[in-house]
Amino acid sequence: xxxxxxxxxxxxxxxxxxxxxxxxxxxxxxxxxxxxxxxxxxxxxxxxxxxxxxxxxxxxxxxxxxxxxxxxxxxxxxxxxxxxxxxxxxxxxxxxxxxxxxxxxxxxxxxxxxxxxxxxxxxxxxxxxxxxxxxxxxxxxxxxxxxxxxxxxxxxxxxxxxxxxxxxxxxxxxxxxxxxxxxxxxxxxxxxxxxxxxxxxxxxxxxxxxxxxxxxxxxxxxxxxxxxxxxxxxxxxxxxxxxxxxxxxxxxxxxxxxxxxxxxxxxxxxxxxxxxxxxxxxxxxxxxxxxxxxxxxxxxxxxxxxxxxxxxxxxxxxxxxxxxxxxxxxxxxxxxxxxxxxxxxxxxxxxxxxxxxxxxxxxxxxxxxxxxxxxxxxxxxxxxxxxxxxxxxxxxxxxxxxxxxxxxxxxxxxxxxxxxxxxxxxxxxxxxxxxxxxxxxxxxxxxxxxxxxxxxxxxxxxxxxxxxxxxxxxxxxxxxxxxxxxxxxxxxxxxxxxxxxxxxxxxxxxxxxxxxxxxxxxxxxxxxxxxxxxxxxxx
Numbered sequence: 001x002x003x004x005x006x007x008x009x010x011x012x013x014x015x016x017x018x019x020x021x022x023x024x025x026x027x028x029x030x031x032x033x034x035x036x037x038x039x040x041x042x043x044x045x046x047x048x049x050x051x052x053x054x055x056x057x058x059x060x061x062x063x064x065x066x067x068x069x070x071x072x073x074x075x076x077x078x079x080x081x082x083x084x085x086x087x088x089x090x091x092x093x094x095x096x097x098x099x100x101x102x103x104x105x106x107x108x109x110x111x112x113x114x115x116x117x118x119x120x121x122x123x124x125x126x127x128x129x130x131x132x133x134x135x136x137x138x139x140x141x142x143x144x145x146x147x148x149x150x151x152x153x154x155x156x157x158x159x160x161x162x163x164x165x166x167x168x169x170x171x172x173x174x175x176x177x178x179x180x181x182x183x184x185x186x187x188x189x190x191x192x193x194x195x196x197x198x199x200x201x202x203x204x205x206x207x208x209x210x211x212x213x214x215x216x217x218x219x220x221x222x223x224x225x226x227x228x229x230x231x232x233x234x235x236x237x238x239x240x241x242x243x244x245x246x247x248x249x250x251x252x253x254x255x256x257x258x259x260x261x262x263x264x265x266x267x268x269x270x271x272x273x274x275x276x277x278x279x280x281x282x283x284x285x286x287x288x289x290x291x292x293x294x295x296x297x298x299x300x301x302x303x304x305x306x307x308x309x310x311x312x313x314x315x316x317x318x319x320x321x322x323x324x325x326x327x328x329x330x331x332x333x334x335x336x337x338x339x340x341x342x343x344x345x346x347x348x349x350x351x352x353x354x355x356x357x358x359x360x361x362x363x364x365x366x367x368x369x370x371x372x373x374x375x376x377x378x379x380x381x382x383x384x385x386x387x388x389x390x391x392x393x394x395x396x397x398x399x400x401x402x403x404x405x406x407x408x409x410x411x412x413x414x415x416x417x418x419x420x421x422x423x424x425x426x427x428x429x430x431x432x433x434x435x436x437x438x439x440x441x442x443x444x445x446x447x448x449x450x451x452x453x454x455x456x457x458x459x460x461x462x463x464x465x466x467x468x469x470x471x472x473x474x475x476x477x478x479x480x481x482x483x484x485x486x487x488x489x490x491x492x493x494x495x496x497x498x499x500x501x502x503x504x505x506x507x508x509x510x511x512x513x514x515x516x517x518x519x520x521x522x523x524x525x526x527x528x529x530x531x532x533x534x535x536x537x538x539x
């Protein structure tokens with residue numbers, strides 16, 4: 001097959017036809033043709049030659065050009081595609097490194113093998129262009145809902161025709177009791193689009209919390225307009241869900257707007273989700289208040305929040321416990337997902353029993369340590385004293401408010417508490433020295449004897465050992481593993497040491513050892529303050 005005037009125009013017509021069929025740019029098809037013809041020419045003239053083909057976009061005429069590049073004498077390697085400056089003077093008046101000399105060569109005759117090879121190159125390029133088009137089209141639609149038609153089911157995964165491509169609805173992304181047959185219409189959430197070797201893969205979902213949020217956006221105009229915002233969604237797909245909403249217009253009730261007249265809006269979402277029950281909850285910035293709303297329909301009598309641990313204790317009436325937990329723990333699990341907190345639910349009886357145990361333990365502590373009778377020890381606990389340190393170092397006036405305590409009694413109480421604490425400190429320090437603690441750690445300011453003992457038991461016996469510790473190793477912390485918060489115990493956590501205090505102690509130790517220059521820290525702090533000031537002025 002020769003590139004003659006008889007089929008020159010046919011090249012362009014073929015390119016346009018392929019581009020129309022595959023819905024890609026005709027220019028990409030023409031470029032693929034140019035590359036395939038160039039490969040065929042190289043097989044005819046020699047693989048080392050730099051042969052380029054240019055197809056005229058109007059006439060379809062293919063021009064074959066041999067290109068040689070001017071290089072330094074010592075860099076000359078390919079004599080077919082390169083030449084020196086001296087050699088180039090035959091073609092150019094003043095040749096420079098990098099100049100190209102182009103000579104037109106006769107068109108090639110495409111034999112059967114060459115024509116087949118050219119066809120493969122064109123098909124490959126067209127296929128790549130089609131994949132790129134599909135990827136570009138669907139990557140911007142991640143996070144939206146798409147309508148499709150079921151094509152087939154493979155090993156539990158549903159293949160969906162989504163127009164200019166196919167999407168895959170995996171088994172774990174289907175709502176449990178759903179079953180599909182070919183040609184069924186289906187509505188899905190585009191969860192992810194990935195560029196893979198076999199083409200772009202569009203992953204669909206019907207169980208994602210975002211799918212429910214997008215359905216509400218379609219049904220509730222106020223959400224689409226931004227008057228109402230969906231702050232959080234938690235789902236047990238196909239069974240039950242909770243959705244938290246907030247209104248930025250005081251005259252619009254966010255819950256009522258999402259429910260709709262006679263429940264028409266929420267019912268449309270429920271029908272799409274195969275009868276999934278939906279609790280619509282008003283959002284509140286105050287976490288305890290929001291949690292009380294999230295645990296509906298159960299009633300909550302008391303909430304205790306531990307922000308550092310990301311945990312919350314909820315006290316409910318005894319008869320409300322099963323309602324608060326829900327069937328197989330569903331209600332409390334969804335409330336936990338919605339708030340992002342670990343929730344412990346106690347009945348009023350359990351909470352009362354725990355408080356009584358704490359009261360008895362503190363009473364016994366004061367009785368044993370301060371040699372007090374039970375009644376007097378209970379008076380101290382009732383006034384809010386929880387440990388010996390509070391009794392020993394509190395202002396005397398706080399002890400005088402207790403009935404029957406005069407100044408002499410208060411002074412005696414504090415003296416006893418201090419004696420007990422000092423004895424405990426001496427004992428802790430002696431034990432630490434027996435474990436091999438060095439004076440550098442004992443003399444370090446900021447650590448109590450009990451802390452030094454705990455460090456020694458953990459193998460930290462010198463200031464150098466202490467300086468190598470991370471703040472979370474001392475104060476403890478939380479790590480998220482597979483979506484769940486896992487507790488990291490700290491060596492000094494039982495002494496109520498915070499992460500900030502641990503950071504300061506470790507940094508002080510490093511400065512004392514000469515590992516860190518204080519001036520460097522000051523420079524960093526000044527730079528940070530300057531950045532904050534700049535950001536503030538820009539705002």
